[in-house]
Amino acid sequence: MADASRQSEAPPLRGTQVGRTSAARLGSGSRRVSGASAACRRTLSWCYSLLSDPAGSGGRKPVDLNLPAFKLVIMMKHRHKNKKPGKGSKGCKKVEEIREKQQAAREQEKHRRRTIETYCQDVLQRQEKFEHKEEVLQELNMFPQLDDEATRKAYYKEFRKVVEYSDVILEVLDARDPLGCRCFQMEEDVLQAEGNKKLVLVLNKIDLVPKEIVEKWLDYLRNELPTVAFKASTQHQVKNLNRCTVPVDQASESLLKSKACFGAENLMRVLGNYCRLGEVRTHIRVGVVGLPNVGKSSLINSLKRSRACSVGAVPGVTKFMQEVYLDKFIRLLDAPGIVPGPNSEVGTILRNCVQVQNLADPVTPVETILQRCNLEEISNYYGISGFQTTEHFLTAVAHRLGKKKKGGVYSHEQAAKAVLADWVSGKISFYTLPPATHTLPAHLSAEIIKEMTEVFDIEDTEQANEDTMECLATGESDELLGDMDPLEMEIKWLHSPMVKIADAMENKTTVYKIGDLTGYCTNPNRHQMGWAKRNVDHCPRNNSVVDVCPVDRRPVLQKIMETDPLQQGQALASALKNKKKMQKRTDKLASKLSDSMMSVLDLSGNTDDSASD
Ligand SMILES: Nc1nc2c(ncn2[C@@H]2O[C@H](COP(=O)(O)OP(=O)(O)OP(=O)(O)O)[C@@H](O)[C@H]2O)c(=O)[nH]1
Structure with a gap:
């Protein structure tokens, strides 16, 4: 009993007493421990006492100074009063070693049994x-993001809000599969909602589909609701997104493939008609709805011509309703995408309603892609051929893209995800055809169709498109188009006589002619002169003569007066802006031309001098 108290319980009991003696004996040491907590002081004084008498001559049992716990306490004494030994410290290492040994012993025992x-x-x-x-x-x-029931509900709530606040709803459809993107339930909701809301279909991403297919879809969808073909701007810049006013049926394929927005003019006209015919006194709210990733936010950004909404190639970028102020008459409402069916369905996956990177089974949708698409085109795109099954195809794709699992095995999953990413971004071309015969959906009636056609004055819009096109074709006036975008301006500019001169200058053998002056240019630099690098086939390359007449670039007021009253102010402002820009460019070009001409004249002057010499 006495022994036991001496070993384990004794230190705390006797600690203070021995500690005091030790402290007295150690002198300055007492100062070092004087601030320690009571428990720490007791432990330390016990250590001092053991150190001073390890052999136990004072009646105690001898202590092994190599004991790890003991060593630890000693180290504590040398370190700070309350600090534990550091991770890499000697004491800690020792403790870890002992633990490992004990663990190994336990494992051995377990194995034996x-x-x-x-x-x-x-x-x-x-x-x-x-x-x-x-x-x-x-x-x-x-089911990432959108299949989370709570998220779906939240998104649906936001969609309801957008419908409630809007006067006009734009339902955005992916031109590759418009019927697949259409949500009849949503359309029904809109038509039944209070406030006599109007519905317009926007056929977006037309650049991913051949022109004749777009036309077929337009014909089909116009049997039901007003439909506008659109190509949203896919530029990444924050401001001044390009907009092209050439109507879809008149645009070349290459123009459609550019990053500029397409069809904005027509859409604005449709909305303007609604304001005009509906005698809107203040402003209208236009809700933009549709499946995830169909390009709702891109459409708003294109109309606004700046990055007002976040855009991304993954579904679920837009999470809340967002209002964008387009002009004093129109406010746009961006809505989160709604997913009508279960996310596990291949159709939903292929419509990019589910995040590809998080798919548990990406192989099945790829199988569907291979069944639906042109295999030759896919083979060409990935540079592989002769595959018999989806597995072969994925192995080949994984090989090409270097998608390997641990251990160097080709990963079908990673390859399938890469194929799906290409699919949703439109790199693998795909489109559906409209049904051969048209049947009216149950929620639409002849009266609704008539009302929608009248309220948006669709025929007028189509006519207006043709007029615009005529102006464009004849190059009558840039200013007729009102809000002309930089791309269009550039295209017109490239067709303009000034550019023809520049090209003439670029082509050493080309003769250029301004009024009565004719000259040869020997030192052109297209890029230094600030021309677009775009390769546009706009003027003769070889020996040619270009007539240049003065161009009247004043805004045609009468034409502006003829435009929609809602857009007259904007048209005038942008016409003046365009004029200024053109003027600037013209001045720049004129000065360059005069420099070149001066150099030509100098050259000829020198030659004359040398000849006379
Ligand atoms: N080629 C092409 N791509 C487009 C077009 N419109 C949108 N995109 C692309 O489609 C992707 C999705 O666009 P978003 O505007 O984010 O689509 P969203 O419908 O707002 O998507 P959520 O926010 O998920 O509902 C982006 O990568 C866009 O660049 C288009 O007309 N042509």
Whole structure:
């Protein structure tokens, strides 16, 4: 009993007393421990006492100074009063070593006692645990973002808000599969909502589909609702997104492939007609709805001509309703995408309603792609051929893209995700054809169609498009178009006589002619002169003569007066802006031309001099 108290319980009891003696004996040491907490002081004084008498001559049992716990306490004494030993410190290492040894001993014992049955049980248990973990992970990954019920509900709530606040709803459809993107339930909701709301279909991403297919779809959809063909701007800049006013049926394929927005003019006209015919006194709200990733935000940005909404190639970028102030008459409302069906469906995946990177089974949708698409085109795109099955195809794609799993095996999943990413971004071309015969959906009636056609004055819009096109073709006046975008201006500019001169200058053998002056240019630099680098086939390359007449670039007021009253102010402002820009360019070009001419004249002067010499 006495011994025991001396070993374990004794230190705290006697600590203070011995500590005091030790402190007295150590002198300055007492000052160092004087600030320590009571417990720490007791432990330290016990250590001092053991140090001063390790052999136990004072009636105590001898102490092994190499004991790790003891060493630790000693180290504590040398360090700060309350600080634990550092991770890499000697004391800590020792403790870890002991723990490891004990663990190894336990494992050995376990192995010794293990039988085949227990071993099997253990394996099964581990397998079960692993499978459960996998299941949970799959569930989490299968339906990212939009399949989360709460998120879906929240998005739907936002969509309802947009419908409630809007006067006109633009339903954005992906031109590759317009019927697949159409949500009849939503259309019904809109038509039944209070406030006599109007519905317009916007056929977006027309650049990903051949022109004749777009035309077919336009014909088909116009049987039901007003439809506007559109190509949103895919530029990444924040401001001054390009907009082209050439109507879809008049635009060349290459123009459609540019990053500029297309069809904005027509859409604005449709909305303007609604304001005019509906005698809107203040402003209208236009809700933009549709499936995820069809380009709703891109459409708003294109109309606004700046990056007002976030855009991304993954679904679910827009999460809340967002109001964008287009002008004093029109406010646009961006809505989150709504997913009508379950996300696990291949159709939903192929419409990019689900994030590709989080798909649990990306291989099945690829199988569908291979069944639906032109295999030759796919083979060309990936540079592989002769595949028989989806697995072969994915192995070849994985090989090409270097998609490997651990251990160097080609990963079908990674390859499939890469193919799906290409699919949703439109790199693999795909489109559907409209049904051969048209049947009116149940929620639409002849009266609704008539009302919609009248309120948006669709025929007028189509006529207006043709007029615009005529002006464009004849190059009558840039200013007729009102809000002309930089791209269009550039295209017109490239067709303008001034550019023809510049090209003449670029082409050494080309003769250029301004009024009565004719000259040769020998030192052109297209880029230095600020011309677009775009390769546009706009003027003769070889020996040619270009007539240049003065161009009247004043805004045609009468034409502006003829435009929609809602857009007259804007048209006038932008016509003046365009005029200023053109003037600037013309001045720049004129000065360059005069420099070149001066150099030509100088040259000829020198030659004359030398000849006379
Ligand atoms: N080629 C092409 N791509 C487009 C067009 N419009 C949009 N995109 C692209 O489609 C992707 C989705 O565009 P978003 O505007 O974010 O689509 P969203 O409908 O707002 O998507 P959520 O916010 O998920 O509902 C982006 O990568 C755009 O660049 C288009 O007319 N042509």
